[in-house]
Amino acid sequence: LVARMRPFGTTIFAEMSALAVRTGAVNLGQGFPDSDGPPEMLAAAAEALRGGQNQYPPGPGIPALRRAVADHQRRFHGLEYDPDGEIVVTAGATEAIAASILALCEPGDEVICFEPYYDSYAASIALAGAVRRPVTLRPGDDGRYVFDPAALRAAFGPQTRLVLLNSPHNPTGKVFTPDELALVAELCQEHDAYAVTDEVYEHLVFPDAAAPHVPLATLPGMRERTLRISSAGKTFSCTGWKVGWASGPAPLVSAVLRVKQFLTFVNAAPLQPAVAVALALPDAYFTEFQEGMRRRRDQLVAGLTDAGFDALTPEGTYFVTADVTALGGRDGVEFCRSLPERCGVVAVPTQVFYDDPEAGRRLVRFAFCKRPDVLTEAVTRLRQLK
Ligand code: PMP
Ligand code: GLN
Numbered sequence: 427l428v429a430r431m432r433p434f435g436t437t438i439f440a441e442m443s444a445l446a447v448r449t450g451a452v453n454l455g456q457g458f459p460d461s462d463g464p465p466e467m468l469a470a471a472a473e474a475l476r477g478g479q480n481q482y483p484p485g486p487g488i489p490a491l492r493r494a495v496a497d498h499q500r501r502f503h504g505l506e507y508d509p510d511g512e513i514v515v516t517a518g519a520t521e522a523i524a525a526s527i528l529a530l531c532e533p534g535d536e537v538i539c540f541e542p543y544y545d546s547y548a549a550s551i552a553l554a555g556a557v558r559r560p561v562t563l564r565p566g567d568d569g570r571y572v573f574d575p576a577a578l579r580a581a582f583g584p585q586t587r588l589v590l591l592n593s594p595h596n597p598t599g600k601v602f603t604p605d606e607l608a609l610v611a612e613l614c615q616e617h618d619a620y621a622v623t624d625e626v627y628e629h630l631v632f633p634d635a636a637a638p639h640v641p642l643a644t645l646p647g648m649r650e651r652t653l654r655i656s657s658a659g660k661t662f663s664c665t666g667w668k669v670g671w672a673s674g675p676a677p678l679v680s681a682v683l684r685v686k687q688f689l690t691f692v693n694a695a696p697l698q699p700a701v702a703v704a705l706a707l708p709d710a711y712f713t714e715f716q717e718g719m720r721r722r723r724d725q726l727v728a729g730l731t732d733a734g735f736d737a738l739t740p741e742g743t744y745f746v747t748a749d750v751t752a753l754g755g756r757d758g759v760e761f762c763r764s765l766p767e768r769c770g771v772v773a774v775p776t777q778v779f780y781d782d783p784e785a786g787r788r789l790v791r792f793a794f795c796k797r798p799d800v801l802t803e804a805v806t807r808l809r810q811l812k
Contacts, residue, residue, distance in 0.1 A: 430552045437545055438778045442762065451766035452804040454726075455774045457596070457744060459795040463663035464704055464711060471700035483695040485687055487515025487671065494702035495671050502628070502712075503641050505649070507673040514683050515698060517690045518668035519626045519657035522682070523590070524550040525689060526622045526653045526672060529681035531556035535587035540573060542779030542786055544596050544624065556587065560781045563598055565749075565789075569738050570636065571598040575609055582613050588620040589613075591642055594627035597776045597791040598747055599740020603637045611645040620678070621652040626670075627743040629661045629712050632720045635741035643674075650675050653682065658701045660744070661715065663795075669693060669701045719744055719794070722801060726794040729805030734812045744795040747776055751788050753811055758790045769807045 442455035462468060486492065492509035499505040507513050516522040523546060531537065533555030539547050541560035551558045559581045566572040589610060593602040602610075614621050623642045631639045643652040657670035672682050723739070727746055730737040735748040755761040758775030765771055774793075777786040794801060 430555065431549070434549050434552070438774055439545075442772050442774050445763075445766055446772040449766035449770070449772075451770045451772045452800060452807065453772045454792040454794070454796065454801075454804055455762075455772040457793040457795060458665045459663040459744075460797055460800060461663060464707060466707065467662055467664070467700045467704040470703040471696055474696035474699045479696045479699065481695060482692050483698060485692055486513070486683055487693070488695070488698045488702070491515055491669075491671075491698040491702040491705075494705040495673065498705040499654075499673060503644060505641060505643060505654075505673070508676070511676045512679050513671055513673045514679050514686060515693055516655075516670045516672060516682075516686060517693050518659060519624060519655050519670040520546050520668070521686065521689060521693075522653075522655040522657075522670050522672040523547065523622065523624060524553065525682045525685040526655070526678075527551055527554045527556065527588075527590070529685045530620055530622075530678075531587050534585065536583065536585040537588055537590055538578075538581045538586060538619075539590040540592070540595065541781055542597055542776045543590075544592060545779060547590055547592075551590075557585070558781070559586070562780070562782060562785050563595070563600060564785060565738055565747075570741070571595070571600040571738075573606075578609060579613060582617045582619070586617050586619045588622055590622045590624065592624040593642075594625075594631055594639060594742030596627065596743050597745050597774070597779060599738070599743045599745055601631050601635045601637060601639055601741040604640060607640060607642055607645060611642060611648050614651060615647050619651070621648060623652060623654050625654060626657045626660050628656055629716055630719055630744060631742040632716070632723065632740075634739075639742065651678075653678050658704060661712070662701065662704045664697075664701075667694065667697045667701070669697050722794040722796070722798065725798060725801050726792060726805070729801065730792065730808065733805060733808040735808075745791050745793055747789050747791050749788050750790055755788060755790075758786065758788055762790055769810045771804050771807050 439456040446453035531554040563571040653674040659665040737748040776789040780786040
């Protein structure tokens with residue numbers, strides 16, 4: 427194995443899901459829903475499979491899906507992208523992120539990201555031979571995760587190539603505020619850096635968030651330097667389909683496509699028309715999806731609090747983080763490794779998503795994209811910890 431990949435072991439999600447299977451624990455670790463997405467989408471996929479859409483589709487994605495992605499971004503964010511040249515379909519957001527970094531970074535270039543960060547970021551940055559410059563998010567006094575603006579400013583320098591921004595943010599549930607986004611935008615422009623935005627949770631921002639989700643690309647001066655990434659996995663509860671996309675100005679999208687064609691070449695043909703159907707669903711689908719997830723969030727936050735956790739109510743995503751100190755936990759990794767034996771529940775330590783393990787030492791993440799009865803069972807088990 428090459429040196430640049432040696433620091434990366436098995437992903438924490440695979441480790442914790444295997445632990446859940448082995449111990450029969452309730453799995454609130456890896457974030458995947460336990461119910462299927464919209465029936466219209468599933469029917470369209472079945473129809474495409476039976477209808478013979480089973481050979482290589484076009485490299486950038488089928489036209490119907492690229493059009494649907496463009497229409498969706500116009501409908502929800504007022505963003506205009508040309509389906510021919512400004513949108514590329516990828517194998518989930520994961521491939522879009524990897525291809526973007528590989529397309530834009532020379533060895534030694536720096537990538538700024540907020541830690542804790544989604545685990546593929548560090549690996550994609552390493553594959554490109556680039557260097558990550560983390561800026562730390564910590565729980566603030568009001569229970570929201572915040573960063574020090576001076577630390578963000580200090581992270582920028584002559585080697586900065588791009589900022590990788592995930593909002594709504596996994597694992598913290600943070601939704602970046604307009605002021606925070608304005609600072610990111612200002613610094614990108616000051617340092618002539620690109621932005622790659624991971625917006626896979628764009629439809630999971632709850633009404634009590636400090637601010638709605640605003641794509642960085644909508645800020646003045648940002649569209650031309652931003653690759654905006656999203657995916658069907660979260661919004662349509664089909665994480666196993668791996669259909670994602672990147673949108674941006676033609677030169678950036680064509681750079682992504684150049685790399686993507688040698689990573690996967692093209693993506694699952696029969697799933698693409700189905701995701702196009704899902705993206706065109708009426709607004710009610712999106713509001714009900716978000717409202718259902720808000721109810722589950724409230725159920726899990728209340729249950730965790732009752733079980734003695736110091737739970738932080740997330741503004742977005744389907745994850746809640748909690749400090750385990752009050753339950754006698756000193757280390758999230760130890761806590762999560764022993765949790766299945768202690769009470770039959772799996773969670774994920776957020777420490778592994780920080781370069782500075784101290785910053786996340788006592789934090790663990792629970793996923794609430796599960797049926798209410800599953801959450802009830804998890805909470806019943808967690809109460810035994812007290
Ligand atoms: N980014 C974030 C923040 C995520 O939580 C996920 C979840 N899996 C991904 C990217 C990957 O998305 P996909 O499954 O579409 O590759
Ligand atoms: N995005 C999901 C999570 O954060 C799953 C990621 C994965 O399994 N690679 O849990």
